[in-house]
Amino acid sequence: MRVLIVILAVAAALISCEEKTAVPQEWQFDKTIALDGINPIGIAMDGNDIFLSDGDHNRVVKVSEIGDILIEIDGFERPMHIDFGAANFQITDKVTTSILKERALFVPEYGRDSIAVMRDNKRDYLIINDSLDAPAAISVYENEIAIADFYNNRILYNNGKQxxxxGTExxxxxxxxxxxxxxxxxxxxYVADAYNHRGQVFDKTGNGLALIGTNQNMNxxxxxxxTKTEVYLTDFENGRILVFDxxxxxxxxxxxxxxxxxxxxxxxKTLYITNYRKGELVKYSLKEIKNEKS
Structure with a gap:
């Protein structure tokens, strides 16, 4: 009996300790970073390096933490929501074809109906046996690719095999x-279903699973x-970011x-937001919530 009491006491102490360390946190505004001459549409990071698509100026730029342009890649036709990844897909430089086997920057070109692939200062294009109509975004996950095909009102998805x-309109x-x-x-x-003013979740066979934010009056x-614990949606016309569990x-x-x-x-613990019209990058940080005593 004495041994059992000791075990229970230790367990209670451990639970109490865990409760004390589980400090609630929330996102808090940190700073606004001015971007000189950049109107950012999409953001992607390669480690700690920040890349922005500047659709108004047909380029992708790498910027510093204070907004200075470190690298500029131009010649795109309205690049949109970009991503980094290493999917083994067939690519072409318009002369030869090859298989992409290393990490690259994928750039959907809204005005060219194509997906550019950038690696080592070389530009190739993803070979797709289908017709895109204003691709607005791309996501690369292991050997899978999904493309937001704007005017076709669908997601074009490859599971690594086909x-x-x-989606349909x-x-x-x-x-x-x-x-x-x-x-x-x-x-x-997960999809930003822009002009249905919501987010949407599908399984990988194409079945719709859930709608997100339908009661939040997004525009x-x-x-x-x-992330593993949260879903973030941009509410463009209302100037908000909505965070869901x-x-x-x-x-x-x-x-x-x-x-x-x-x-x-x-x-x-850092969140970046692209302010398109003002040409800004807004930074939030994850911080502990302070309990205010009455």
Whole structure:
């Protein structure tokens, strides 16, 4: 009996310790980074390096933490929501074809109906046996690729073996109306269903699973980002970022210094938001919530 009491006491102490360390956190505004001459649409990170697509100026730029341009890659036709990845897909430089086997930057060109692939200062194009109509975003996950095919109101998805079309035009679950961003996770595909003013979740066979944010009065849901614990949606016209848990319940609304946001990216305890119209990158940090004593 004495041994049992000791075990229970130790267990209680451990539980108490865990409760004390489980400090609630939330996103708090950090700073606004001015981007000289850049109107960012999409953001992607390669480690700690920040890349922005500047659709108004037909380029992709790498910027520093204070917004200086470090690298400029031009010659695109309205690049949109970009991504890094290492999927083994067939690519071409318009002369020869090869298989991409290393990590690269994937750039959907809205004005060219194509996906550019950048690696070692070389530009290739993803070979797709289908017709895109204004690709707005791409997501690369291991050997899978998903493309937000804007005017075709669908997601074009390859599971590593074959292409499939997900979604049809409409407003019901499983239907899309001008999707502008997409992200693949381990078992799902998340979509910024822009002009249905919501997010949407599909399984990898194309079945619609859930709608996100339908009760939040969003107006043009242009960007999406998913972590293991949260889903982030940009509310473009209302100047907000909405944060949901994995049950798609609203957790937090971010509004400080956010104006016409097109995309969002989370890197550990830092969250970056692209302010398209003002040409800004807004930074939030994850911080402990202070309990105010009455």
């Amino acid at each position: 292409w499939m079309s997900i 409409g407003k019901e679950l499983g239907q899309l109306y001008y999707p502008t961003d997409v992200q693949i996770t381990e078992d799902k595909i 043009a849901t242009t960007g999406i980002f998913v 994995m049950n798609y319940e609203l957790k937090q609304i971010l509004e400080t210094s956010i104006d016409k946001p097109t995309d969002v990216f989370v890197n550990d």
